[in-house]
Amino acid sequence: MARFTLVCNECGRRLDEDRTLYVCPSCARKQEPGGPTRGVLATEIAEEDLPRRWPSARLEDPQALAVFLPVRGPGSFFSFAAGGTPLLPVPRLRRELGMPRLFVKDDTRNPSGSTKDRASALVVAKAIEYGYDTVAAASTGNAATALAAAGAAAGVKTVVFVPATAPPAKLVQMASYGAQVVPVAGSYDQAFELSLAACARFGWYNRNTALNPFTVEGKKTAALEVARDLAPEEPDAVVVPTGDGVILAGVAKGFADLVRCGLLRRLPRLVCVQPEGSGAIARALRSGAAAITPEPSASSVADSLTVAAPRNAVLCLKEVRASKGAGVLVGDEAILDAIPRLAAATGLFAEPAAATALAGLLAALEEGLVDREERVVLLVTGTGLKDVPAAARRARIGPPVEPTLDAVAAALS
Numbered sequence: 001m002a003r004f005t006l007v008c009n010e011c012g013r014r015l016d017e018d019r020t021l022y023v024c025p026s027c028a029r030k031q032e033p034g035g036p037t038r039g040v041l042a043t044e045i046a047e048e049d050l051p052r053r054w055p056s057a058r059l060e061d062p063q064a065l066a067v068f069l070p071v072r073g074p075g076s077f078f079s080f081a082a083g084g085t086p087l088l089p090v091p092r093l094r095r096e097l098g099m100p101r102l103f104v105k106d107d108t109r110n111p112s113g114s115t116k117d118r119a120s121a122l123v124v125a126k127a128i129e130y131g132y133d134t135v136a137a138a139s140t141g142n143a144a145t146a147l148a149a150a151g152a153a154a155g156v157k158t159v160v161f162v163p164a165t166a167p168p169a170k171l172v173q174m175a176s177y178g179a180q181v182v183p184v185a186g187s188y189d190q191a192f193e194l195s196l197a198a199c200a201r202f203g204w205y206n207r208n209t210a211l212n213p214f215t216v217e218g219k220k221t222a223a224l225e226v227a228r229d230l231a232p233e234e235p236d237a238v239v240v241p242t243g244d245g246v247i248l249a250g251v252a253k254g255f256a257d258l259v260r261c262g263l264l265r266r267l268p269r270l271v272c273v274q275p276e277g278s279g280a281i282a283r284a285l286r287s288g289a290a291a292i293t294p295e296p297s298a299s300s301v302a303d304s305l306t307v308a309a310p311r312n313a314v315l316c317l318k319e320v321r322a323s324k325g326a327g328v329l330v331g332d333e334a335i336l337d338a339i340p341r342l343a344a345a346t347g348l349f350a351e352p353a354a355a356t357a358l359a360g361l362l363a364a365l366e367e368g369l370v371d372r373e374e375r376v377v378l379l380v381t382g383t384g385l386k387d388v389p390a391a392a393r394r395a396r397i398g399p400p401v402e403p404t405l406d407a408v409a410a411a412l413s
């Protein structure tokens, strides 16, 4: 097994693995209700256990993956095909944008259709190691769906707290996996607080993003795969749609681990993209503020990115700045426009949050934050089938035609 320590991102305190440990106990005393999570813990694999070369097996092979992750061994993983998604060269989008080294990491192909499956796979593996029979989470939708899917695959009970306003496809999907769905008549932030209280009361393991240290760690596999697929070349910049900041922190952690292993020379710049209506982290990056200002009335067509107080803001700001990256804000209209543009140029149908990556790239090009010649990776985090009504706002579908060739010819002209 890869031995590891949990290190507080705020005070640097080092803690041993413990089944009931989520955040640094000292920094957690500074927690403000509804504010970013204090004392977020990072997983640090022991120096002598770090792999010094790429495993010979593919990264989705548990044997290969286990050396990079804090699990007891390959046997901790169960049959659930999270990760191992393709890095697409997207030739038509490259030509359209004049970016010959652009790539798309297609995470829509995860089992439940989003990047969140990577985190859920690791958290459920840890829940089994720790002997929990139930895992709970609060989520805007995708993380809960991913937890429900992983729990179904592993035979672990799941309870998920989601805003009742989540897209119906997500609610139906998580219920179909057999999760106990608790639709909350309130915001994601309220669902988050409720899930914390429920876990404390009922003794469940908590998968909440930015709270459970293994959510960041699970999502780092996206970065490991990007680096391995590009090697011996390296990415210059990675564009990451951002809500709570956990996917971005996970991607940053993956690249940082590879630099520690000597498998990557330098960190790519991380471009944090947020919607104008829910942009606390990107705004702090742009203004140079030390901390975020919560946005209580956050709202965006990208439901997965809509949070008032991004829970992993502290770590996310630190990682983007360490990478010499930047924050970008995009409007809902630009996000909706990016859905058919990405789909028509690549064959990839993304939900609004995922299409935000392309909208963010366009904004970053305009602001000179990325160069057209650079090796840039867009992380496309979730399938468009999760929110068809949003995509429908830009889909052009004509009226029905009579079933005759003349009518077809007239409709086509």
Ligand SMILES: [Zn+2]
Binding pocket: 008, 009, 010, 011, 012, 013, 024, 025, 026, 027, 028, 039
């Ligand atoms: Zn601390």
